Amino acid sequence: AQSVAQPEDQVNVAEGNPLTVKCTYSVSGNPYLFWYVQYPNRGLQFLLKYITGDNLVKGSYGFEAEFNKSQTSFHLKKPSALVSDSALYFCAVRDGGSSNTGKLIFGQGTTLQVKP
Amino acid sequence: DGGITQSPKYLFRKEGQNVTLSCEQNLNHDAMYWYRQDPGQGLRLIYYSQIVNDFQKGDIAEGYSVSREKKESFPLTVTSAQKNPTAFYLCASSMNRGRVDTQYFGPGTRLTVL
Numbered sequence: 687a688q689s690v691a692q693p694e695d696q697v698n699v700a701e702g703n704p705l706t707v708k709c710t711y712s713v714s715g716n717p718y719l720f721w722y723v724q725y726p727n728r729g730l731q732f733l734l735k736y737i738t739g740d741n742l743v744k745g746s747y748g749f750e751a752e753f754n755k756s757q758t759s760f761h762l763k764k765p766s767a768l769v770s771d772s773a774l775y776f777c778a779v780r781d782g783g784s785s786n787t788g789k790l791i792f793g794q795g796t797t798l799q800v801k802p
Numbered sequence: 803d804g805g806i807t808q809s810p811k812y813l814f815r816k817e818g819q820n821v822t823l824s825c826e827q828n829l830n831h832d833a834m835y836w837y838r839q840d841p842g843q844g845l846r847l848i849y850y851s852q853i854v855n856d857f858q859k860g861d862i863a864e865g866y867s868v869s870r871e872k873k874e875s876f877p878l879t880v881t882s883a884q885k886n887p888t889a890f891y892l893c894a895s896s897m898n899r900g901r902v903d904t905q906y907f908g909p910g911t912r913l914t915v916l
Contacts, residue, residue, distance in 0.1 A: 695842075718902065729806075729892055729907035730845075737902050776844060788833050788852065788896060788903055789860070792844040 688713050690779050692793035699767045699800055707762040707796045709777030718780040719760040720790065721751055723773045730776060736760060747771070767800045774798075805829040806908035808893050813913045815880070815887065823878045823911045825893030833898035834876035835905060838862060839890040848891075851876055852898050880913065888915045 689712045699705045711717055718737055722730040734745025741753045751762045762775060777793040806827045815821045825834065833852045837845040847860030851870040865884025870876055876895075880887045891911045896903040 690844075720904070722907075727890075727910070727912070729808075729909045730894075732904055732906060735902075735904060788835070788850065788898060788905075789847060790845075790905060792846075794842055794844040 688779060688791045690777050690791050690793040692775075692777055692796045694796050695794075696797045696799060699798070701769050701800050701802050702766050705764050705767040705771070705798065705800070707775050707777075707798060709760045709762065709793060710758050711760060711777070711779045712758060713779055717758075717760075719751075719753065720778040720780075721745065721749070721760075721762050722776045722778065724776065724795075725773050733762070767798075769800050769802055772798055772800045806893060806895055806906060808891075808908040808911050810911060811909070813911055815913060815915050817915060818882045820879055820881050821913065823880065823891055823893075823913070825876045825878065825908060827874055827876075827893075827895045827908075829895055829897075829906070830873070831895035831897050831906075832873070833896045833903070834870070835894040835896075836860075836866075836868065836876070836878045837892045837894065839892055839910075845892065848878065887913055889913060 691710045720735045721733040724730050734743050736743045736753045744750045749764050774795050776795050778790040809824045835850045836848040839845050846862050849868040851857035854873050867879045893908040894905040896905045
């Protein structure tokens with residue numbers, strides 16, 4: 687069965703420091719991986735996705751994510767955090783080996799708190 | 803959120819009432835989705851539709867119903883059979899080009915049962 691785990695409920699970083707939000711996944715086929723960000727009482731905004739190719743994916747707002755097949759991970763990173771990056775972050779996976787239903791499986795979310 | 807609208811933003815329902823949440827998109831997307839968000843549980847799929855006049859149950863469809871009569875519209879009805887309907891409801895759409903699709907989300911509707 688497909689699953690996504692975000693092992694940290696909350697990540698705290700100081701402004702200007704690098705940040706990492708962790709995500710691990712389990713799928714039977716090739717994984718298609720996504721990161722979304724949610725600000726309070728808002729919908730999810732797409733940040734980036736990995737389909738195939740280069741393991742380092744660059745996305746919106748200076749975020750990037752590194753796909754690691756051996757560790758089944760897709761951690762979100764940013765070299766220098768901003769206070770405005772404080773939000774709820776979701777990792778999601780679609781199983782490339784399953785039927786084409788378009789279904790995404792989401793992690794439970796990680797709250798990122800960037801302090802001035 | 804662009805291109806996907808949800809209304810109302812806040813909705814209050816008395817127990818035993820059915821309510822309908824609206825989702826409209828002007829992105830010309832074929833596929834549309836409804837998710838429910840509860841604190842600490844991420845998003846769970848309620849229903850999805852890959853094409854007009856067709857839809858499938860997601861993981862938590864009990865107590866909900868949908869229709870897809872028009873490409874741009876995918877309303878969700880929360881029926882009185884849904885035992886715990888208080889949640890944040892998110893609608894999404896995608897082009898339905900296959901597994902590489904990106905889903906784009908609306909701003910959400912917060913439903914509270916009084």
